[in-house]
Amino acid sequence: MIQEKVQTKITPDFFSEDYFEKFASNHSWEPGWLADLRKESWERLREDQDFSLKDERWRFSPKSRLGYSHFESISDSSHSVKFNQASESSENIWDTVDNILLDNPDLISDFAEISGPNLGATESFHLTNTYFNNGFFIKVSGNPSQKLQLSIDHTCPQEGLVSFHKNYVVLDDFAEVTLIENFISENDTSQGGLSNLTHFKIGKGAKLNRILIQNMADGSSFHNLENFDLHANSTVVNVECFLGANQSRIETKGNLLQSGANFENFSFVSGRKEQLFDQRTEQHHLAPHCSSNLLSKNVLQEEAKSIFAGLIKVDSEAQETNALQTNRNLLLSKEAEADSLPGLEILANDVRCTHGATTSRLDQEELFYLLSRGIEKKSAESLISLGFIEEIIGKVQDEDLTQTIRDLVCNHFK
Amino acid sequence: MIKTNPIEVDRDKGNFHYNTDYEFDAGIGLSEDVVRYISDVKKEDSWVKDFRLKALNTFEKKKLPTHWATKDLENIDFDIIRYYLSKGQMPSRTWEEVPDDVKRTFERLGIPEQERKFLAGVEAQFDSEAAYSRMKDDLSEKGVIFVGSTEGLKEHPEIFKKWFGKVIPTSDNKFSALNSAVFSGGSFIYVPPGVKLEQPLQAYFRINAENFGQFERTLIIADEGAEITYMEGCTAPKFETSTLHSAVVELVALKGAKIQYVTVQNWSNNVFNLVTKRAMAHEESEVRWIDCNIGSRLTMKYPGVILRGRKARGEVLSIALANDGQHQDTGAKMVHAADETTSNVIAKSVSIGEGRSTYRGLVQMPGHLKHCKNNTECDALLINSDSQTDTYPAITVQGEDHSVQHEASVSKVSAEQIFYMQQRGLSEADAMSMCVNGFVNDLIREFPMEYSVELKRLIDLEMEGSVG
Structure with missing residues (x-):
């Protein structure tokens, strides 16, 4: 027992100053603003380390399972992000973050300061900002005659290793794109961790169709943080399928910044064995006449556990908001567990907001x-x-x- | 839009204050001496004194729950509160014995004397001790015990000691610990097996002295097959500085018993009302909390039922009305701990002006149980553009044999409804008031007659000046 306790307390090397300095010197070719960002994130990581155990944003969550103590080091694979298919286009830009940083770093610097979903996983957020060594960058121009479809594979590393991916998706005004992201393991022994942080900037009237399929190997860990900024009259339809990994922490936030934006977030979990799916979402309405819809469905077998914590937040300026949130859980065994924390924070009066949560067999x-x-x-x-x-x-x-x-x-x- | 402060109306009702000479005063602030003093004045047994001292220790160790609750709690200054006042040591027995000035207070509260004849037993709490307490003979003939907390612990320890502090342990939260240290007043009720009380028991509470916290302690035990309805209503006069009210209410429903606990609360809006209420429901018993929260600066109240016997049933019906400067943080807790238990929560809130109402819920169903059911509905109505509402339920379900549903909605009064009524000659304010009354009507019907009339009047008063 005592030995076990000591083991969980071991912090991996990459929290140490030496590791960070070494990492920084290996990345000395990167532009100065990025070095600053990594340094700042690393300092924040150290500051935020003694978090209170009673954080509401981690309610019901077995936090130790979602930490980084079982990773020895960071994967240095540069092939963990792969573009599968893409329709041809000259005006649009897509590539891995590494290549963009080499060829045209200014493209990314505009988005350096973007915040994350900020729904509790500060450790993952700061770690990813400090150590990301892969990811993708997509910028789609607003030519309505071109409907771009992109498919990207993220690969989970071997046991003991963790990969940090930071991605940017920028849709110019009136751009339309379908984005398919697969999170996979090369084989059954790829039981490492994959932490993924994505910023979506959706321009006026733009449309994003995004499909995420996570089917990583048993035993792996998955952290996915994503933040959608929706501008006037834009639409995001986000479909997420969670099937794999031993433990997942998923944070999805949609900010409806300007009037007429529409955010739709659909997801399902199919859990079995001892899988844990800790899903936190927020629909934040900052402007009037926006709508958002969320539907989360979980099917749990054996000893699987799901946590759904969703929040609809309506600022006082956001009148005539229409926001929905639904969570449905289907439990197939005695040991399966579903926790629901559907939340509403409404500061405007002319709204129509509902949430519902049901759990049954x-x-x-x-x-x-x-x-x-x-x-x-x-x-x-x-x-x-x-x-x-x-x-x-x-x-x-x-x-x-x-x-x-x-x-x-x-x-x-x- | 005429912006008169609707609170004014409310204040006037209770805005009176009689100088009363307090015979026993524990002074200001909280210390071990104060707790010992309270215990000595009440001539309590040593186990009660130990219980209080231990609770004080727990209170000092516990942190304020500000990691999830509002930061407004930090504004409570525990050092400037009077923890004990008493008009006399023993509750008065007959109406004649009640002092005249106290009678006048009740007069202003609108409890007509003749009405009491119909009430089974009226225990009206004036400050800490029950100033008036009478039981009808037939009640005592049936073996029903209806006494204050001090009397209950002293004279009937064989009945009350067993459950005292068992449903809500001292360390449950900071405020239950505070109450356990300094409690005085409240009602201890025991209903013997098979006794069904046709008329509700009733108590009126009132805070009178400035900066004086009221820490009543209530324990109701319904023995096998017994039935009881208990009602409490609260009004408080206006004071300049904040007042703290922190009660603990424990209900025990033994096999097949039924308890219905009705609260109508109308504190003035400088009162912190931090109440812990919980019931233990044994086999085939039924517990209903019916709760109406109006007024106060901050109310935090989450009546709970621990369903520990097979086929037990728990229910919470709650209405909250939050006006300017008020935060109604209410909700319900349903802990399923036996097979085939069912629970139902219906919460409706209305936010007026800058008022804020919050629903916090908890439902738990472990995997080793069978056939548990829960239904939760919360509806919020927002009147003005500055009104605010939050909903934070927490639902944990394990196993394939349960069914839980939760639904919440937030809406405003539709312009069509107002327009329709205005067409028929109602003023906008009247139309709005009617809509709000309609919104809460199906819950108000659950209250006893005299309360539902009073409630409708209170809602009308609160609505005054918010529209038009």
Whole structure:
């Protein structure tokens, strides 16, 4: 017991000054503003270390599982971000952050100071800002005749290693883009950690369709922080599918900065074994006439645990807001656990805001119907669960992709 | 828009103050001596004194819960509060014995004497001790015990000691610890097996001395198959500096018992009202908290039910009205600890002017239980553009055999409704008032008659000046 306790207290090397200095000297080729950002983030990381245990933003969360103590060092793989496919275009820019920093660092410097979702995972946020050595940068110009589709793979490193990715997605006014991100492990032994921080800047009238599929290997850790800044009349449809990794902390924040913005966030979790999915979201309305919608559906088997903490925040200026938030949990076993913390903070009066959270088991009549027709229990459960999350899968427009996701979910029931 | 302060109306009602000579005064501030003094004045047994001293220790160690609650709590200065005052040591028994000036106070509170004839037993708390306490003969014939906290612990320890401080342990939170150290007043009630009280028991509370905290302690035990409805109502006069009210209410419903606890609260808006209320529901019992919060500067109150017996049922119905400078931080806790337990929470809040209302909820269902059900609905109505509302439920469900649903909505009174009523000759203010009354109407119906009439009147008063 005592030994175990000591072990969890070991902080990995990369918290030390030596490690940071070494890292900084290896990155001396980077522009000065970036060196400053890394240094500042590293100092903040050290300052924020003694956080209070009673942080509401970590309520219900087994925080020790989501720390970095089980990583020995940072992965230096430069291939952990890969562009799979992209339709041709000359006006648009996309590349890995490394390449952009080499060729055209000024592009990124404009967005250096952007804040994160800030929903509790300060450690991940500062670590990523300090040590990111990969990521992507996308800037799409507002030519409406061109609809860009990009697909990107993020690869999780080997056991004991952690990768930090920092990404920028910039949509100029009236740009339209579909972005597909896959988080994968090369093989079953890729049980490291992947911490991903993404800033989305959505210009006026722009449209972003984003699909995230996380299917990393058992035993790995996933941290995903994302912040969407939506300007006037822009639309974001974000679909997230969480299937893999041993523990995940997901923070998604949509800031509706200007009138007419529309933020839609759909996600599902299919959890089994001892998987933990800690999902925190915020829909922050800062301007009038905006709408936001969130739907989070979780199916949990065996000893899986999910936490959904969502907040709708409406500032006093944001009149005529329409904001919805729904969390539905389906528990398939005795040991599965679902925690819901749906929240509202409303400071404007002319609004329509609702949230709902339900947790229950499989409809016994539906199950009986399938069983009486000779379908095995496991398949019946799989069918009903698939039907349950089809509402989310259906938001993905691409036919091939929806089938891929369905197959991934079905694999969880074998 | 005429911006008169609607609080003024409220203040006038209770804005009177009689000079009363306090026979026992523990002085200002809190220390071990004060706690010993209170205990000595009450001639308590040594176990009660030890209980108080231990609680004081816990109170000093506990931090304010400001990591989730409002920072306004930091404005409470525990050193300038009087922790104990008493008109006399023993509660008066007959109406004749009640001093004239106290009677006048009740007169102003609007408790007509003849009404009391219909009430089973009226225990009206004047400052710390019950100034008036009477039980109808038939109540005592049935074996019902209805006494103050001091009397209860001294004369019936065999009944009350078993449950005292068990539903809400001293260390539950900082304010339950404070109450455990300095409690005085309140009601201790025991209803014997099978006794069903047809009429509700009632107590009126009142804070009179400036800077005087009221720390009443209530413990209600309904034995097997017993039924009881208990009502408390509060009004307080206006004072310049903040007053602290921190009660602890414990309910125990034994097998098959039914307890209904009704609160109508109308504190003046300098009162901190930090109350811990919890019930323990045994097999097949039913506990209902019916709660109406109007007034006060800050109310933090989350009535809870621990459902520890099979088929127990818990219910919280709550109405909160937050006006300028007021924060109603209310909610409910449902802890399911046995099979087939059910709970229901319906909370409605109205924020007027710069008022802020908050709902905080907790629902827990562990995996080893079967067939537990919870339903939670919270609706918030915002009247003015500066009004604020928050909702923070926390739901934990384990296992495949439960069902939980939570729903919340925030809305304003629709312009169409107001327009419709104005078309029919109502003023805008009347139309708004009618809409608000309609919003809370289905909950108000759950209150006893005299309360629902009073409540509607109070809501009208609060609404005055907010529109038009």
